[in-house]
Amino acid sequence: MRIGLLGTGPWAQRVHAPALADHPEVRFAGVWGRRREAAAALADAHGTAVFDTPEALFAAVDAVAIALPPDVQAPLAIRAAEAGRHLLLDKPVALAPEEAAELLAAAERAAVVGRVFFTLRHHPTIADWIAEQAATGGWFTAHARWLGAVFTSDSPYAASPWRRAKGALWDVGPHLLSVLLPALGEVERLTAVGGAADTVHLVLRHAGGATSSAELSLSAPPAAAEVSLELRGTAGVTRLPDFPAGPRVAFGRAIDELLAEAAGAGAGAGAAGAGTGSGGAGLPPCDLAFGLRVVRLLALAEESLRTGRTVVVAD
Incomplete structure (x- = not known):
């Protein structure tokens, strides 16, 4: 399959481009970026072509991978779908549920495949662990921490405008939801409370009565950074x-x-x-419909932050 890359930032350089170049069943067919010189440098590093417009890249590929801010990604992904190209997107797929729904509709009309990259759900060890917990069931509560030091260190993502604007809720919140939803079920109610800087505390009630809580931040002191998640239920405790x-x-x-x-x-x-699962056997796919569900939950959490109220999640 010929796959082109949209985006030239640190995530594209460190993850997307080398993975596409190394994959034995992929022809890394080219790069487009908002800065042509950056696109040319990335293309040269991997022996592929540089394109001056997204449409020129669409015409030369079967699929596109996108490593761009979500508000830039969504409209470009819609254009790619309308051109008949399969989609490999990053989380979150958009910053508004309406745009995520428009993206899903465009892909369905064009009958193209749309997949969303969630680091935890696609990591082989973690995906198998999530599938095992989903099959085990009986979990009544979960607690998660994703306390990153992106904004308090020399992280290459610290200057990202969209991360600065949307914070941990939208950057790392999707990762936690990608684990909690298959393990505990759909969210029925949620409450979000803001803390220091971009820190957010979430409490979720899931279908069937299980509850979960999470602490999210990109502003933790480096010595206090942590990524953890535990489930408690009839099978005991698993982390x-x-x-x-x-x-x-x-x-x-x-x-x-x-x-x-x-x-x-x-x-x-x-x-x-619709289609095959992500990683662990039996998990629902990380498709555009799942991407839309995640965006809706993040938008509702933002509403709860703004209003100070618990939000009921509509079907």
Whole structure:
């Protein structure tokens, strides 16, 4: 499959481009970026072409991977879908539920495959662990922490305008939701409370009565940074395992999933909102429909932050 890349920032450089270049079943067919010199440098580093417009890249590929801010990603992904190109997107797929819904509708109309990269859900060790917990069931509560030091360190993502504007809720919140939803079920009610800087505390009530809580931040002091998640239930206590393999390995799994689903779609099975699972057997796919559900929950959490009220999640 010929896959082109939209985006040239640190995430594209460190994860997307090398994973596409190294994948044995992919031809890394080119790069487009908002700064041509950056796109040319990234293309040269991986022996591929640079394109002057997104449409020129669309015409030369079968699928696009996008490593751009979500408010830039969504309209470009819609244009790519309308051009008949499969989609491998980053989380969150958009910053507004309406735009995420428009993206899903465009992919369905064009009958193209849309997949969303969630680092935890596509990491082989973590995906298998999530699938095991979903199959075990009986969990009555969970607690998670994603306390990052992006804004308090020399992280290459510290200057990201969209992260500065939207904070941990929109950056790392999708990762936690990608674990909590398959393990505990859909969210029925949620409350969000703001803390220091971009810190957010979430309390979620899931279908069936389970509850979960989470602390999210990109502004933790480096010495206080932590990523953890534990589930408690009839089977006892289980904790998110360590994941030493980096995001490049996980992105390679996301590429595998896109290839498999696109092959199925070509045979008449699967589309933007249906198909095979992500990583662990039995998990629902990280497709555009799942991406839309995550964006809706993040928008409702933002509403709860703004109003100070618990929000009921509509069907």
